[in-house]
Amino acid sequence: MDSHDRTATTGHAQPDTTDTTLRVNGKPHTLAVDHRRVLLDLLREDLGLTGAKKGCDHGQCGACTVLVDGRRVNSCLLLAVTLDGAEVTTVEGLAGDGEDLHPLQRAFLDRDAFQCGYCTPGQLCSALGVLAEAAAGHPSHVTDPATPSGAPVPLTREEIRERLSGNLCRCGAYPRIADAVEDVM
Amino acid sequence: MKPFAYVRAGSVEEATDAFAARPGARYLGGGTNLVDLMKLGVETPAALIDVTRLPLDGVEELPDGGLRVGATVRNSDLAAHPVVRDRYPALSQALLAGASGQLRNAATTGGNLLQRTRCPYFQDVTKPCNKREPGTGCGALEGVHRDHAVLGHSERCIATHPSDMAVALAALDARVELRGPEGARSVPAADFHRLPGTRPEKDTEIHPGELITSVLLPAATGGLPSRYRKARDRASYAFALASVAAVLHCGNGVVERVGLAFGGLAHRPWRARRAEDALIGAAPTAAAFEHAVDLELAAAEPLRDNAYKVPLARRLALDVLGRLAPAAQL
Incomplete structure (x- = not known):
């Protein structure tokens, strides 16, 4: 068992921080993480990466979506201390080497797939997760059950809408968000 | 959020030992639910025992044809598992009907079973709630209860269990496998969750310190036609107003095996034993299904604002059973 009983310097009787190493957008960070710290707050407050947004802070809006070890998750509900050794990708890390923007970011601009933009980083990270999940053959609620297991699932408009349902856009830019995702398939 | 100790367990034994050593611990x-409840002040654990890195992340095909699902298998991976999709389709469909892609990527099999009700009075520490704080009363009884129970509720609690997965497990005769200070045991999934009675603070039959290690899907329901259908307020990403899981096997012109369970209607997945008893040996006709489902739902006691759930659940059940039945007999 890993021991995490090191008492922090705050004088609490209970241990309340644990040294944790995360790779964020390819760069390693080791921090004494307060056990209460969720990944979203660590990114925004400790690392200054304010791309991931705090919308509801309860896993209901998707604005905080990032990729952890390549999978999309709500960073507001993930305790950072649980992620020792994980690879985190935020909207700031989507563009590849030598790119200004990831093709999906370019598609969002081309399609004007937002109004206020607050949900956009979460939509982008979520959509990248969707593309990977569909390519790996993960079904969704609207996938025909007869679709063979493991075969890539074609991302119809209905599939995109269902798979992105965990990302709310209060401006209602959904049609153009779906257009942008279709552009990069 | 209150400060808490953090322990990352490397084995089941380490996890149960760590739990025993730390009063007020939670696995x-x-x-996705526990951290939210900690933010809301509903849960204030003294220690968290992280079980996500235990070697319980596999799905194992058993020699007898059953399937053992490790407790830390993520909901998205379980829904996509080829054997689950092929042999237990209602389970895959139920998982995919729940939450969002992000939440399914994080949520585990064991955690899904142990999630708490989303009753707004339970989640608001300024409101009375017998489940959160026994003896304070039930705010929902005379309050906002459109989403609440119509079957098996009590004066003390009218909450519903929120899981879709658990409804499919109940219909499929799955078992929940547990390990605790007193050793290993297993409980039928349909009996794992409780009715509220006079002790609504107790959601399940789990003993203090016990850890869910796996869920066992039996060979007997593997490969039989099964389905899940859910009604909700929006097309996706919402809890069930009512849902139905069913497995149906017909032979020689009659129902030979049936498992039927409702979600969104009660404090636990509601296994419809009366309806099943009425169907066994009967021809799988629309009239037989109507008779059986009506027998079951005759026990419903709707509240002021949720009577709509009874006809909704009835239609869902008739649709699901009708689709599972051999077409020639309907």
Whole structure:
């Protein structure tokens, strides 16, 4: 068992921080993480990466979506201390080497797939997760059950809408968000 | 959120030992419900025992044809598992009908079973709630209860269990496998969750310190036609107003095996034993299904604002059973 009983310097009787190493957008960070710290707050407050947004802070809006070890998750509900050794990708890390923007970011601009933009980083990270999940053959609620297991699932408009349902856009830019995702398939 | 100790367990034994050594501990799975409840002040654990790195992340095909699902298998991976999709389709469909892609990527099999009700009075520490704080009363009884129970509720609690997965497990005769200070045991999934009675603070039959290690899907329901259907307020990403899981096997012109369970209607997945008893040996006709489902739902006691759930659940059940039945007999 890993021991995490090191008492922090705050004088609490209970241990309340644990040294944790995360790779964020390819760069390693080791921090004494307060056990209460969720990944979203660590990114925004400790690392200054304010791309991931705090919308509801309860896993209901998707604005905080990032990729952890390549999978999309709500960073507001993930305790950072649980992620020792994980690879985190935020909207700031989507563009590849030598790119200004990831093709999906370019598609969002081309399609004007937002109004206020607050949900956009979460939509982008979520959509990248969707593309990977569909390519790996993960079904969704609207996938025909007869679709063979493991075969890539074609991302119809209905599939995109269902798979992105965990990302709310209060401006209602959904049609153009779906257009942008279709552009990069 | 109150400060808490954090322990990352490397084995089941380490996890149960760590739990026993720390009063007020909670096991942490994907955290999609527990961390939220900690933010809300509903849960204030002294320690979290992180079980997500235990070697319980596999899905194993058993020699007898059953399937053992490790407690830390993520909901998205379980829904996509080829054997689950092929042999237990109602389970895959139920998982995919729940939450969002992000939440399914984090949520575990064990954690899904142990998630708490989303009753707004339970989640608001300024409101009375017998489940959160026994003896304070039930705010929902005379309050906002459109989403609440119509079957098996009590004066003390009218909450519903929120899981879709658990409804499919109940219909499929799955078992929940547990390990605790007193050793290993297993409980039928349909009996794992409780009715509220006079002790609504107790959601399940789990003993203090016990850890869910796996869920066992039996060979007997593997490969039989099964389905899940859910009604909700929006097309996706919402809890069930009512849902139905069913497995149906017909032979020689009659129903030979049936498992039927409702979600969104009660404090636990509601296994419809009366309806099943009425169907066994009967021809799988629309009239037989109507008779059986009506027998079951005759026990419903709707509240002021949720009587709509009874006809909704009835139609869902008739649709699901009708689709599972051999077409020639309907």
